[in-house]
Amino acid sequence: MLLERLAVLIGGFAAGAALRRWQAHDTAAPRRSFDRLSREWKAQVRAHDYRITRLEARSNAHEAKLKETPSTAQMLSAMDELVAQAMSGLEGRFTAQARSIETLQMTVSETDELLERVLESLDTLRDMPLAAPLAAERVLEGPAQRAPQPGLPH
Numbered sequence: 459m460l461l462e463r464l465a466v467l468i469g470g471f472a473a474g475a476a477l478r479r480w481q482a483h484d485t486a487a488p489r490r491s492f493d494r495l496s497r498e499w500k501a502q503v504r505a506h507d508y509r510i511t512r513l514e515a516r517s518n519a520h521e522a523k524l525k526e527t528p529s530t531a532q533m534l535s536a537m538d539e540l541v542a543q544a545m546s547g548l549e550g551r552f553t554a555q556a557r558s559i560e561t562l563q564m565t566v567s568e569t570d571e572l573l574e575r576v577l578e579s580l581d582t583l584r585d586m587p588l589a590a591p592l593a594a595e596r597v598l599e600g601p602a603q604r605a606p607q608p609g610l611p612h
Contacts, residue, residue, distance in 0.1 A: 528536070
């Protein structure tokens with residue numbers, strides 16, 4: 459029995475030594491794996507930091523551009539001003555055209571009156587006897603242009 463106990467004791471020592479050796483050897487593998495994962499994680503953190511920095515720069519650039527663009531109220535004000543200028547220009551053109559139309563109507567009316575007088579004068583001349591051509595000239599000349607002619611009664 460003593461030998462059996464001694465054999466168990468020696469076997470326990472051997473098993474403990476083997477277990478410690480295996481654990482010492484096995485802890486190096488997880489340590490290497492942990493180091494590799496740590497490096498990968500740090501690389502991903504750096505990559506994410508770089509991406510975030512780029513996104514922040516782009517966001518700042520867009521924000522600066524957005525500040526430079528006019529607001530809706532400014533755009534509406536500018537559009538109102540442009541429309542007002544266009545309307546005043548259009549109103550001015552309409553007024554000028556209305557004056558032109560009125561002038562044209564007066565000119566046509568005056569032309570009609572003059573044409574009517576000319577036609578009446580022609581009718582008068584046609585109806586006059588041939589013996590009175592001088593009287594016709596006097597009618598055509600009008601009272602202001604008549605000059606006394608020698609030998610004719612005034």
